[in-house]
Amino acid sequence: MTTPPSTAPFDTVIFDLDGTVSDSAPGILASLDHAFKETGLTAPVNLLRFIGPPLQTAFLAEGFNLDEIEALLAAYREHYWEIGAFANYVYPGIEHLLNTLASDGFRLAIATSKPELTARRILEYFGYTERFEIIGGATFDMSRATKTLVLGYVLDQLTPCRPVMIGDRYHDVEGAFDHGVPCVGVRWGYSADDELEQAGAKWIVTEPAEILEIAHGVR
Known part of the structure; x- marks a missing residue:
């Protein structure tokens, strides 16, 4: 069994989905x-x-208000489940990143604020379901909705591990911080100009290939 290089600062890579693995903006909007x-x-x-x-x-x-939110969520979810989820594409460089990390022995997982059933449907559409050991997301009843709760749910299933979180928004960084997990902030997603710096991401990258440099301890 291949194991990550001895210089690796982590052995498990947990990805956000929207804005990190794939550009879901067209379908969400x-x-x-x-x-x-x-x-x-x-x-x-x-x-x-x-x-x-x-x-x-x-x-x-x-x-x-809560009644308005309930109506908005119902209309959104119906449209997104049938149509919006598939107006979505994997960012350039992500497939190579996933292939290389897996071949180098890193464990891979997903932690997304998107409902887990929807996330699985999208990953299946991409043909990516089998790439991830754990796919964790929110629940429709909102009992598990924040990135902190979702990441905790994923970590419980991965323990023991030395994880890192990869995400594009402040809540990815903050959720990771709540569990003592370092976070790589990615620039190709939906963050504001200084959002990742303000949130305290340990590393910030502009290309997926840079994550490999971090994973191999050369950055």
């Missing part, structure tokens, strides 16, 4: 647009802010 039109509610100007955090949290932050 289309489903959000559908949800606002279906409910008759006024959409915020910048819908990109909804990509990454749990949707319920994002709706609350925009001032929608």
Whole structure:
């Protein structure tokens, strides 16, 4: 059995999904647009802010009440399950990254704020389900919604391990910090200009290949 090189600072790589493994923005934005039109509610100007955090949290932050959020989520999920999930593509360089990490003996997992059933459906669409030892996501009843809770759920199934979190938003960094896990912040996702620095990501990369440098202890 291949094991990671002795210089590796971790042996398990846990990926966020949206904005990290794949560009899901086209489908998410289309489903959000559908949800606002279906409910008759006024959409915020910048819908990109909804990509990454749990949707319920994002709706609350925009001032929608619980009844409005329930209606928005129902309309969004119906559209996203059938249509939006597949307006989605894997970022360039990710397949090579996953292949190389796996061949070098690293364990791979997913921790996403997206509902777990939806995440599995998308990964199956990409043909990626078997690449990840654990696929962890949120629950539809929101009992497991924050990145801290999702990451804890994933770590419980991976222990013992020396993990790192890979993500594009502040909540990936903060969720990792809550578990004492270092985080690599990626620039190709949906973060604001200084979001990852402010959140305290240990490393920040602009290309997937840079993660291999970190994994091999040369950066």
